[in-house]
Amino acid sequence: MTDYKQYDVVIIGAGPAGMTAATYASRADLSVLMLDRGIYGGQMNNTAEVENYPGFDSILGPDLAEKMYASSTQFGAEYGFGMVEAITLDGEDKLIHTDMGDYKAKVVIIATGSEHIHLGKDGEEDYQGRGVSYCAVCDGAFFRNEDVVVVGGGDSAIEEGLYLTNLAKSVTVLHRRDKLRAQQIIQDRAFANDKMAFNWFTEVLAITGDGEKVTGLDVINNQTQEVSHIDASGVFIYVGLKPNTQGFENLNITDDEGWIITDDKMQTAIPGIFAIGDVRAKDLRQITTAVGEGGIAGQGAYTYISQLPSKSAAPTAQ
Ligand code: FAD
Ligand code: NAP
Secondary structure: OOOOOEEEEEEOOOHHHHHHHHHHHHHHHHHHEEOOOOOHHHHHHOEEEEEEOOOOEEEHHHHHHHHHHHHHOOOEEEEEOOOOEEEEEEEEEEEEEEOOOOEEEEEEEOOEEEEEOOOOOEOOOOOOOEEEOOHHHHHHHHOOEEEEEEEOOOOOHHHHHHOOOOOOOOEEOEOOOOEOOOOOHHHHHHHHHOEEEEEOEEEEEEEEEEEOEHHHEEEEEEOOOOOEEEEEEEEEEEOOOOEEOOOOOOOOOOOOOOOOOOOOOOEOOOOOOOHHHHHHHHOOOOOOHHHHHHHHHHHHHHHHHHHOOOOOHHHHHH
């Protein structure tokens, strides 16, 4: 028989959304477990400087993660490792199945975020970790005084490209259009940076290498169809995000692209299952929106549980 460890609330994912939900739910006297397949902090660990989180002019992503972790555990919430592979239902209980064991909870809060989309071009998988990267903060230092390329035109590509200008000799942005999607303030900084160049209407055909490491890229201009080669030792790919909802398909709570649909209380169509942060179908994926939703769901968990026939009310979060 499966041995389930029991909590009032299990939160899947310890990024800013999950950690804030843990703060609120544990402060309302619920027993709370945050599960993450890796280190707490989520995408903040891959972010150099955060300049748009209230209370800080600027703070390093990993430092903000440490501060949020301290808040999230101060009222007794536990943090544990585990890759959540499935959630199943047993009456009003939710069963959470991980590679490290199984759990039972009245409420599950899904805060699994999103991950980088790959380009799907030749050489990309072969040279991953040998010149191809999805994280400038993690890998940028390997490319000191070298020529690197960034693919994409969103906030991630341009902001992380700017970070790379502190390390690399040159940073060339390859974008498939002639207009960036990034926020204007980030664009302005990029256009003013001497180390940054822009190749517009440019798409990657293949990432080339010498068998050991990346040497460059074959690219095509999608207006003229001209094919050319760019020499580079690093290729940083930022072409968007996809939701981390693999394994949750049985719940039928996502849209066609896999983003989870909720109401404004962060409740999915299944009572007692909430979703927050980047994994939710929404417009603005930011740390501020993630923590706001975490607060709503943490408090929502308390309200939901206190209304269950088997539970008496715990103190209201303040
Ligand atoms: P995440 O931070 O993605 O955390 C999700 C967590 O869930 C991860 O720790 C992951 O390991 C875990 N997880 C996933 N699947 C499972 C599973 N099956 N089982 C267990 N654990 C699982 N926003 C800003 O406001 N300011 C910025 O400056 C900024 N810079 C950014 C720079 C980059 C390069 C990127 C990619 C994003 C940036 N963002 C920024 C966006 C911001 O990081 C996200 O909006 C925010 O981190 C979302 O928080 P989250 O908690 O929803 O998800
Ligand atoms: P994004 O906003 O979806 O941008 C993806 C970029 O990649 C777009 O410019 C897109 O081009 C391009 N692209 C997509 N598919 C491509 C392909 N197959 N080939 C070539 N180019 C392709 O993704 P993101 O930049 O990772 O940002 C994700 C979220 O995190 C956003 O909500 C963003 O605001 C947030 N974020 C915020 C900050 C911040 O606040 N400082 C920093 C980073 C990220 P098109 O423009 O032509 O579509």
